[in-house]
Amino acid sequence: MGRYLAKRLLLAIPILFGVSVIVFLFLRLIPGDPAQVMLGEKATPQALAEIRQEMGLDKPLYVQYSRYMVKLLQGDLGRSITSHTRVTEELGARFPATVELTIAAMIVALLIGIPAGIISATRQYSFFDNASMFVALLGVSMPVFWLGLMLLWFFSFYLGWFPMSARLDVSFDIPTITNLYVVDSILAGNWAALANSLWHLVLPAVALGTIPMATFARMTRSSMLEVLRQDYVRTARSKGLAERLVIAKHSLKNALIPVVTVIGLEFGLLLNGAVMTETIFAWPGIGKLAFDAIMQRDFPLLQGILLLVAAAFVLINLAVDMIYAYLDPRIHYE
Amino acid sequence: MLYLNSEQGFPGPAPAQPGLPAQPAPPAVTEPTPVGDNLAPQTTTLLRDAWRRLLRNRSAVAGMIVVGLLILVAVFAPLIAPHDPLAQDFDSRILPPSAGHLLGTDDLGRDILSRIIYGSRVSLAAGILSTALAVAAGVLIGAFATYYGGFWDNLAMRMMDIMLAFPQILLAIAIVAILGPGLTNAMLAIGIISIPIYARVVRSSILSLREKEFIEAARALGASDLQIIFKHLLPNCMGPLIVQATLGIATAIIEAASLSFLGLGAQPPTPEWGAMLNGGRHLLRQAPWVTAFPGIAIVVLVMGVNLFGDGLRDALDPRLKQ
Numbered sequence: 001m002g003r004y005l006a007k008r009l010l011l012a013i014p015i016l017f018g019v020s021v022i023v024f025l026f027l028r029l030i031p032g033d034p035a036q037v038m039l040g041e042k043a044t045p046q047a048l049a050e051i052r053q054e055m056g057l058d059k060p061l062y063v064q065y066s067r068y069m070v071k072l073l074q075g076d077l078g079r080s081i082t083s084h085t086r087v088t089e090e091l092g093a094r095f096p097a098t099v100e101l102t103i104a105a106m107i108v109a110l111l112i113g114i115p116a117g118i119i120s121a122t123r124q125y126s127f128f129d130n131a132s133m134f135v136a137l138l139g140v141s142m143p144v145f146w147l148g149l150m151l152l153w154f155f156s157f158y159l160g161w162f163p164m165s166a167r168l169d170v171s172f173d174i175p176t177i178t179n180l181y182v183v184d185s186i187l188a189g190n191w192a193a194l195a196n197s198l199w200h201l202v203l204p205a206v207a208l209g210t211i212p213m214a215t216f217a218r219m220t221r222s223s224m225l226e227v228l229r230q231d232y233v234r235t236a237r238s239k240g241l242a243e244r245l246v247i248a249k250h251s252l253k254n255a256l257i258p259v260v261t262v263i264g265l266e267f268g269l270l271l272n273g274a275v276m277t278e279t280i281f282a283w284p285g286i287g288k289l290a291f292d293a294i295m296q297r298d299f300p301l302l303q304g305i306l307l308l309v310a311a312a313f314v315l316i317n318l319a320v321d322m323i324y325a326y327l328d329p330r331i332h333y334e
Numbered sequence: 335m336l337y338l339n340s341e342q343g344f345p346g347p348a349p350a351q352p353g354l355p356a357q358p359a360p361p362a363v364t365e366p367t368p369v370g371d372n373l374a375p376q377t378t379t380l381l382r383d384a385w386r387r388l389l390r391n392r393s394a395v396a397g398m399i400v401v402g403l404l405i406l407v408a409v410f411a412p413l414i415a416p417h418d419p420l421a422q423d424f425d426s427r428i429l430p431p432s433a434g435h436l437l438g439t440d441d442l443g444r445d446i447l448s449r450i451i452y453g454s455r456v457s458l459a460a461g462i463l464s465t466a467l468a469v470a471a472g473v474l475i476g477a478f479a480t481y482y483g484g485f486w487d488n489l490a491m492r493m494m495d496i497m498l499a500f501p502q503i504l505l506a507i508a509i510v511a512i513l514g515p516g517l518t519n520a521m522l523a524i525g526i527i528s529i530p531i532y533a534r535v536v537r538s539s540i541l542s543l544r545e546k547e548f549i550e551a552a553r554a555l556g557a558s559d560l561q562i563i564f565k566h567l568l569p570n571c572m573g574p575l576i577v578q579a580t581l582g583i584a585t586a587i588i589e590a591a592s593l594s595f596l597g598l599g600a601q602p603p604t605p606e607w608g609a610m611l612n613g614g615r616h617l618l619r620q621a622p623w624v625t626a627f628p629g630i631a632i633v634v635l636v637m638g639v640n641l642f643g644d645g646l647r648d649a650l651d652p653r654l655k656q
Binding site for chain 2: 014015016018019022026137138140141142143145146149150152153157268269271272273275276279280287290291294297302305306309310313314
């Protein structure tokens with residue numbers, strides 16, 4: 001296990017390195033002057049010179065890259081062009097909001113998707129099975145931004161049950177320790193704030209969680225059906241075990257192995273969906289930040305976001321591989 | 335339809351699944367190895383089998399019908415649409431659905447139904463063209479890198495890993511940000527970000543095929559690398575590739591709509607479903623239909639493509655054969 005872990009970690013390094021190269025080249029591959037591209041047509045010569053100076057654009061490419069890497073390894077991602085704050089600061093303030101949203105969406109997806117898949121598999125072709133598989137198909141076929149808008153219209157505008165944007169009502173003041181408001185309000189013992197932040201989370205989390213929910217339901221069902229056909233399940237049944245035990249003790253763990261492997265992938269997809277969801281619910285996370293950065297051509301900020309998100313994705317997949325290897329000892333650590 | 339074309343173009347044996355032994359019967363050692371057309375009769379049966387399975391699958395047929403109808407709608411849009419999709423009528427702005435405007439009108443008084451009908455052209459074209467680009471590039475990269483193996487294989491696959499390390503939509507947005515907003519660039523961006531999927535599908539098929547006897551035989555008969563790749567290897571990757579591409583079209587349609595929704599794809603006044611959603615967004619409270627209907631159109635089309643794709647996979651997957 002230790003060797004496998006080390007090997008996987010080592011494999012992640014060239015990928016992260018490649019990611020850094022792409023993000024670096026990203027701006028420099030554009031035809032034309034990067035400084036001009038960043039600042040737009042109306043930039044003053046002075047501002048252009050400043051940017052060129054700061055990014056070392058007058059130096060050869062390899063010098064630029066080594067400077068960029070040295071800074072990167074020191075944790076310096078430069079400054080945002082629009083707000084002039086440090087990119088790292090900006091990321092630190094906004095990333096937790098996305099983490100909170102993504103985890104909430106994943107919880108929604110797992111809590112509904114997996115049980116739905118299990119019930120569907122155990123009652124194959126029943127009404128429940130057909131209905132939930134139809135809903136799951138709808139779920140994977142739906143653009144997340146449209147679902148978000150529809151939820152917003154129905155639950156927020158029409159019924160007035162949920163707030164339409166933001167993470168917390170302005171009347172609440174909680175100390176920001178982790179910047180995950182749910183965690184912070186628990187740490188502060190402020191239960192009203194906890195309830196309020198959870199209340200704000202519901203709609204965006206449901207919108208964002210629907211696609212992975214549908215995927216989990218479909219995967220759990222098909223994987224469970226496959227396991228239920230195995231000999232050891234027949235054995236368990238034939239020795240008179242209660243069906244509940246056959247499902248819970250003999251089938252479930254094996255059936256969930258393929259589901260676990262896609263959790264990592266789904267986290268990546270959630271980061272995708274976060275761009276759209278955060279835009280719709282004005283959720284101050286990294287997806288919204290990325291979109292704004294692109295719209296304002298704030299390339300240093302965008303580079304920072306891309307680096308952070310790609311690194312997070314690589315690490316999540318690494319973690320999933322570990323869990324996978326733990327769950328299924330048949331996997332060779334190669 | 336994709337499937338029918340491939341039926342005629344299948345010179346080799348059955349579509350191989352990654353990780354499974356390929357279907358062709360291993361030729362006896364003493365016989366000259368059959369290459370290409372010699373296996374045609376068996377191929378036809380296998381494909382006819384798959385086709386029959388597809389037709390027996392009710393949801394796949396439903397998907398085919400939905401997609402077929404929407405293609406007809408796209409082709410005959412000018413004949414079907416009750417109004418001009420671009421005609422603005424300031425006297426009938428933001429009207430709810432009624433007999434005159436079945437799905438209502440938007441804030442410029444344009445008929446939403448007509449815009450949705452014309453929008454099907456854009457969405458279908460965007461889905462199919464960007465997927466075609468991704469398949470073409472992915473197949474070439476996957477086939478050549480895997481066939482030659484070693485350094486090239488490693489290089490290509492690490493490149494694909496790096497691309498997959500980015501969230502797809504963010505990567506697409508970034509590409510469009512560089513190229514400039516517009517439908518063509520959006521399709522290009524979606525095509526580029528989808529390349530790794532197809533490169534990997536082709537790779538996993540070719541890895542198992544590369545060492546097969548019929549490839550060895552082709553080589554012994556003096557076939558060039560190009561001939562082996564295009565005439566013997568690629569035709570055998572078609573099954574998984576077609577399934578993946580069909581499902582990929584569904585994803586590409588959503589991605590194209592997402593980019594347009596963000597204002598990076600189709601530009602106003604082009605009737606495009608994602609752009610229509612964007613236009614209706616600020617009217618959500620007073621006129622939810624402006625947002626609801628284009629979204630429903632997306633869901634129906636994507637669901638049809640997904641049903642068809644799932645059916646294709648079941649039909650082409652020998653493991654599920656009963």
